[in-house]
Amino acid sequence: MEGIQVSVEKTGPQQSISVIKVGGYIDTTTSAELEHSLASTLKTNSHNIIIDLGNVDYISSAGWGIFISEIKGIREKSGDLKLVRMIPEVFEVFELLEFHYILKAFDTVEEAISDFDQLAPQRTTLQAPEKPESNHENAAQPVSYSEPDVLEVNPGVDSGRNLGSIEEKLRQIIIEQPDSGTFQIIKTLNTPRYGNLKVGYFKIRQHLKQLNLDSKKKRVSFFKQQTFG
Numbered sequence: 214m215e216g217i218q219v220s221v222e223k224t225g226p227q228q229s230i231s232v233i234k235v236g237g238y239i240d241t242t243t244s245a246e247l248e249h250s251l252a253s254t255l256k257t258n259s260h261n262i263i264i265d266l267g268n269v270d271y272i273s274s275a276g277w278g279i280f281i282s283e284i285k286g287i288r289e290k291s292g293d294l295k296l297v298r299m300i301p302e303v304f305e306v307f308e309l310l311e312f313h314y315i316l317k318a319f320d321t322v323e324e325a326i327s328d329f330d331q332l333a334p335q336r337t338t339l340q341a342p343e344k345p346e347s348n349h350e351n352a353a354q355p356v357s358y359s360e361p362d363v364l365e366v367n368p369g370v371d372s373g374r375n376l377g378s379i380e381e382k383l384r385q386i387i388i389e390q391p392d393s394g395t396f397q398i399i400k401t402l403n404t405p406r407y408g409n410l411k412v413g414y415f416k417i418r419q420h421l422k423q424l425n426l427d428s429k430k431k432r433v434s435f436f437k438q439q440t441f442g
Contacts, residue, residue, distance in 0.1 A: 216237050216238075216243055217235065217236065217237040217238065217239060217243035217244075217246055217247065218234075218235070218236040218237055218268075219233065219234070219235055219236075219246055219247055219250045220233075220234045221233050221234075221250060221253075221254060222234070223259075224263075224322070224326065225261070225326050225329060225330075226330070229259075229261055230259075230261045230262070230263060230326060230329060231254045231257075231259045231261065231262050231263070232262075232263045232265055232322060233247075233250055233251065233254065233262065233263070233264050233265065234265040234267075234268075235247060235264065235265065235266055235268065235269050236268035236269065237268070237269065237270065238269065238270050238271040238272070238273075239269060239271070239272045239273060239275070239276030239279075240271065240272075240273035240275055240276065241273060241275045244273070244275040244276050244278075244279060247276065247279060248279050251279060251283060255283070255286075255287070259292075260287050260290045260291065260292025260293075261292050261293060261329050262287065262292065262293070262294045262295070263294075263295050263296075263297055263322055263325045263326070264280065264294065264295070264296050264297070265297050265298055265322060266296055266297065266298055266299045266300075266303060267297070267298030267299075267300070269299070269300070269303060270300070270302075270303075271302075271303070272303055272306065277307075277310065277312060280294060280296070280312075280316060281312065281315060281316075284315060284316060293317070293329070294316065295316070295317045295318070295319060295325040295328065295329075296316055296317070296318045296319070297318065297319045297320070297321060297322050297324070297325050298319075298320065298321065298322070299318060301395075301396075301414060304318070304414070304415070304418075308418070318415060319415070320413045320414070320415055320416075379402075379410070379412070379420060380420060380423075380424060382402060382407050382410070383398065383402075383417075383420060383421065383424060383426070384424070384426075384435075384439075386398055386401050386402070386407075387426060387432045387435055387436060388435075388436055388439050388440065391429075391432050391433045391435070391436030391437075392429060392432070392433065393432070394429070395414065395417055395418060395421070396414075398417060398421075399412060399414065399417055402417075
């Protein structure tokens with residue numbers, strides 16, 4: 214895929230949310246088109262914005278800079294900008310740059326729309342939840358996911374009496390498979406032993422971060438500690 218493709222459509226209650234769909238790659242040569250589209254949307258007094266990145270293969274610092282530079286002004290007008298459908302490679306950069314402390318990300322457009330609905334009455338007083346491992350005193354809102362912890366459970370399969378919560382299941386998987394990546398962990402959760410749990414990529418990353426097990430190095434260290442004391 215070459216270049217960039219940008220389109221805008223309205224959605225949500227009373228068509229109050231603008232969805233900017235982007236395809237291709239976003240770098241210094243293509244970011245101007247996205248920046249123009251976002252600026253044009255804001256000029257129409259549409260401040261509830263979803264950026265659909267499902268077809269974006271790469272985002273450079275120039276691309277990320279567009280979102281970061283606009284978010285303060287958008288929130289000052291009681292709006293918000295949310296990112297959706299990032300592919301794993303793009304999401305990993307998003308986390309590496311720690312933009313999840315500033316922008317919210319979701320698996321689907323529908324989840325982002327739902328988040329707008331939930332936050333509308335309290336947008337001006339929204340507080341960032343506590344993040345024990347964060348040292349960012351002035352961090353803005355951290356990434357938040359509207360999908361439930363468990364998206365689907367097969368009720369006919371015993372999920373294990375000794376492994377009730379998803380955190381317990383994640384710890385057990387890591388003890389048994391310390392070198393597993395995120396996708397392997399998701400695949401393992403979706404087995405009869407763990408109740409055929411189907412959990413989204415972003416939600417698993419959130420749980421692993423909360424457990425301080427969001428890298429293979431940390432997971433191997435946890436395995437050694439639990440196994441060898």
